[in-house]
Amino acid sequence: MKNIAVIGTGYVGLVTGVALSEIGHSVICVDIDEQKVASMREGISPIYEPGLSELMKKNYEAGRLSFTTSHEMAFAGADAIYIAVGTPQKEDGTADLRFIESVARNIAEYLADYAVVVTKSTVPVGTNDYIKQYIEKHTDVPFDVVSNPEFLREGSAVHDTFNGDRIVIGSSTGLAASILKEINKPFGIPIFKTDIRSSEMIKYASNAFLATKISFVNEIAALCEKLGANVDDVAQGMGQDKRIGEKFLNAGIGYGGSCFPKDTSALVQIAGNVEHEFTLLKAVIEVNYKQQRLLIDKAREHFDSLRGKTIAMLGTAFKPNTDDMREAASTILARELVLAGANVVAYDPVAMEPARKLFPEAVDFVDSVESALDGADAAFLVTEWDEFKELTPAQYVSFLKEPVLFDGRNCYDLEKMKAAGIEYYSVGRPVVKVEKELV
């Protein structure tokens, strides 16, 4: 079993640290955020991720997992140092590497003995070479750098870490690769070994490909709406071809989150740096831009004007089972609705606090789905939480002023909505209209 330091305790760092301790390693997580460290020491996870708190507490109490704000303490005796700090998007679309740069400084300063530096953060091709050169320049202590990109999804991060399809290890030395293989062996997940630059590219290419699948199916959805087809059936029929695969073909209001938007944009820039215009990926991003605003377009068509209308927003998180609001479509929708003069009443089972900080002040937050729907002119279903999927048509009918629903996640059966008399707009499926009797 190895001694491992993990730098950064966000979604990736904390889940990685907890998982590595669960398979028996001795793990110390370091973060510059004192509040986070204090809360983890009290057994409270700073992020909402199903199953994480329990596993964190278990390994903390077993003495295999600890937390600190001191890099020096974390690196002492470490066989491997995992980098899991953020690489957010800069205004020009490129990846902001300032946290990576500061970590390289931390390592150069406090590295005491040979260790493998393992980059989990998503970094542009060539960044690991930069990290290596920087540390080499500032210390004589030997080390190796390995690229080990992360593929977990938020909302199922713990499950994904123990059940990944592959672990990618990009290394230029046999020793470092074998240490990484040994560390990861207890996971029992196939390991794919390659060189460092290919490993860095695998991460961007994977995210860009998944984003492409989503924008592709959303374009098909737009055509389905115009041609009278149903995108859910189309996606299912396509997905049964194993070469296409059924996953990531859910039409909706586009992709959000902390990864796809920033990584697609960074890859366009990475391509640009070597004078390659990534036309396909640019179109993927453009489609997503339109898609995130789709419910507003549909509502405008229905109501003509949104001024004075009350809209119940069901869900604010970018996907279910997370409190992450980064690049959530809800933020765009809330802003545009308020700009159009609508009143917005929002509810999310876990992401309300972070949403409050990002939404316009005019948005009202309520503590139940019923309060959100009560007396509203229409509902926007933005995040497909189970709690919303379980709502019955009768509940919409009884709470809304007029039963009008704009569903950005295709949660309900068209026939059931029709039978209940709900005007139901979803994505890439026929609109359910209610026949109004002429007086």
Ligand SMILES: NC(=O)c1ccc[n+]([C@@H]2O[C@H](COP(=O)([O-])OP(=O)(O)OC[C@H]3O[C@@H](n4cnc5c(N)ncnc54)[C@H](O)[C@@H]3O)[C@@H](O)[C@H]2O)c1
């Ligand atoms: N969130 C995901 O689902 C996901 C999945 C795969 C890959 N990634 C990639 O993993 C990386 C981390 O993402 P995240 O969402 O976990 O980030 P995050 O922003 O949630 O967490 C980063 C943490 O690093 C800490 N930090 C910054 N500088 C530090 C330093 N010098 N020393 C110690 N701690 C420091 C911050 O305080 C913060 O707690 C990114 O590159 C991201 O693209 C994220």
Ligand SMILES: O=c1ccn([C@@H]2O[C@H](COP(=O)(O)OP(=O)(O)O[C@H]3O[C@H](CO)[C@@H](O)[C@H](O)[C@H]3O)[C@@H](O)[C@H]2O)c(=O)[nH]1
């Ligand atoms: O068929 C689909 C699948 C997803 N989405 C949307 O796409 C976004 C991203 O979803 P998902 O991939 O499930 O969540 P993330 O946590 O962002 O995970 C992605 O980004 C991570 C960070 O790089 C990677 O590690 C994961 O492999 C990759 O799936 C969300 O807004 C979803 O609503 C769709 O619209 N349709």
